Amino acid sequence: MENKGTITTFLTEDGFARLIFGETTGIVAWAAGRFTLSKTVTAALGRGLTAAALMGSTLKDEAGSLTLRFRGNGPAGGLTCVSDAAGNVRGCADEPTAELPPNAAGKLDVGGVIGREGELYVVRDYGFGEPYVGHVKLISGEIAEDITNYYAVSEQTPTVCALGVRVNRDGSLKSAGGFLLQLLPGAPDSLAEKLEERVRVLPSLSALIAEGKTAEDVAALVFGDIPYDAVGQSEARYRCTCEREKYRRSIKSIGIRELTDMARSREGAEVVCRFCGERYFFPPEELDAMLAERKAELRANAARRDSTPPEENS
Ligand SMILES: [Zn+2]
Numbered sequence: 300m301e302n303k304g305t306i307t308t309f310l311t312e313d314g315f316a317r318l319i320f321g322e323t324t325g326i327v328a329w330a331a332g333r334f335t336l337s338k339t340v341t342a343a344l345g346r347g348l349t350a351a352a353l354m355g356s357t358l359k360d361e362a363g364s365l366t367l368r369f370r371g372n373g374p375a376g377g378l379t380c381v382s383d384a385a386g387n388v389r390g391c392a393d394e395p396t397a398e399l400p401p402n403a404a405g406k407l408d409v410g411g412v413i414g415r416e417g418e419l420y421v422v423r424d425y426g427f428g429e430p431y432v433g434h435v436k437l438i439s440g441e442i443a444e445d446i447t448n449y450y451a452v453s454e455q456t457p458t459v460c461a462l463g464v465r466v467n468r469d470g471s472l473k474s475a476g477g478f479l480l481q482l483l484p485g486a487p488d489s490l491a492e493k494l495e496e497r498v499r500v501l502p503s504l505s506a507l508i509a510e511g512k513t514a515e516d517v518a519a520l521v522f523g524d525i526p527y528d529a530v531g532q533s534e535a536r537y538r539c540t541c542e543r544e545k546y547r548r549s550i551k552s553i554g555i556r557e558l559t560d561m562a563r564s565r566e567g568a569e570v571v572c573r574f575c576g577e578r579y580f581f582p583p584e585e586l587d588a589m590l591a592e593r594k595a596e597l598r599a600n601a602a603r604r605d606s607t608p609p610e611e612n613s
Pocket residue numbers: 539540541572573574575576577
């Protein structure tokens with residue numbers, strides 16, 4: 300299956316409500332095929348990647364990025380999903396093979412594997428200035444409910460998040476998708492009530508997506524007789540932004556003792572990207588060079604400190 304998803308945005312004619320629908324089966328299937336994941340982590344990561352893709356599509360700046368970090372008390376440890384305005388999405392779980400028996404409803408226990416207690420951090424980095432960090436306590440660990448709660452508490456944008464991921468018996472992905480339904484500033488109470496009622500009776504989203512319902516089908520179910528239009532469509536894909544240089548910098552910045560030991564071992568150092576599985580190898584000669592660079596930097600810093608007049612040093 301192609302590593303591709305589609306995000307479609309609908310707006311009511313009065314401009315007071317927007318539906319962002321994401322069909323993300325290709326993205327999640329690609330991730331599930333590349334990593335060794337338990338079934339429940341596949342569902343959790345699928346929901347997280349879908350939510351990140353939906354939220355990332357609202358970033359206006361091309362350089363911006365959005366990070367969802369779930370830190371729950373479940374066996375998956377934590378879940379990190381990152382997206383950007385260009386539609387690149389990536390994600391990983393701290394313990395990708397963590398598994399639990401099905402929950403009381405016979406479904407994959409995403410809330411249990413993430414943990415029902417903990418925190419959700421949402422980092423919006425606009426590519427300039429300080430990133431905006433919002434955070435809320437987890438209410439269920441089921442991802443969609445936690446995103447909905449995040450918007451209510453932290454962003455004051457009334458939002459309903461729905462996510463639906465189906466995993467086949469053999470652990471492969473069947474389907475994935477989701478939506479954000481948002482009330483925009485000035486929305487009348489009557490519209491809010493009407494949409495609330497419609498969402499309450501909406502069939503299970505994972506069933507709709509598994510049946511192959513399109514963005515247009517879901518919009519028709521959500522809005523009913525409220526007039527609306529499709530206002531935009533964009534593509535998303537699973538793509539990591541890791542670079543060798545970034546890992547080189549982080550190895551170089553570890554303690555000078557550790558770096559010295561690493562260089563002396565003559566084994567080189569290998570780093571594996573958690574988001575895409577790419578392996579970066581740094582041979583012993585390169586570690587020697589990094590150690591030399593690091594020592595030169597430390598000497599330069601020390602020399603600068605010594606030459607700074609005391610009054611400017613306070
Ligand atoms: Zn990577």
